[in-house]
Amino acid sequence: MGETNEIVKNASLSTWDYISPEFEIIYPDLFFPNMIIEDPNNYYWPYLRSEIPHSWYVDRQEPFVGFLNRHEAHILYNTALKFAGKKALEIGCWRGWSACHMALAGVELDVIDPVLAKEDVYESVTSSLRPASVLDSVNLVDGYSPQKVEELAKQLQRK
Numbered sequence: 001m002g003e004t005n006e007i008v009k010n011a012s013l014s015t016w017d018y019i020s021p022e023f024e025i026i027y028p029d030l031f032f033p034n035m036i037i038e039d040p041n042n043y044y045w046p047y048l049r050s051e052i053p054h055s056w057y058v059d060r061q062e063p064f065v066g067f068l069n070r071h072e073a074h075i076l077y078n079t080a081l082k083f084a085g086k087k088a089l090e091i092g093c094w095r096g097w098s099a100c101h102m103a104l105a106g107v108e109l110d111v112i113d114p115v116l117a118k119e120d121v122y123e124s125v126t127s128s129l130r131p132a133s134v135l136d137s138v139n140l141v142d143g144y145s146p147q148k149v150e151e152l153a154k155q156l157q158r159k
Helices: 002-010 070-081 097-104 119-129 147-156
Strands: 035-038 056-059 062-066 087-091 108-112 138-141
Touching: 035 062, 070 097, 087 097, 097 108, 097 119, 108 147, 119 138
Parallel strands: 087 108, 108 138
Antiparallel strands: 035 056, 056 062
């Protein structure tokens, strides 16, 4: 995590990346080599908020679905900092971008996502979390919510 924070000191954000000034900033882009900025006007996705002037980050292998924008990711990160050392649950992780931010903040994260059943997706997520040095604090589980949440709670004896 220290290396990630060190990278930030020398990184400049693009014109269309906003992060609240009071937030601690991390820059784990290095761990997501397939993440690129795409023009949202070239895609129709019902959840794409193209009217928001943030950079739209996507995975080059599946550019029709976006990542959280940088500000959203930092809202997660800075919130998770308050829960460092505690257990957390994420439903859906896309390519691990949000999971990486929360794990870098120090939470022990269980992630449930049905796409983790696909070997290439699972490998993509682990290949991003491993070099970020957070893979050991993230439990990746393929499945659907709420069924898998209940199953995991029983298995791990947690609420």
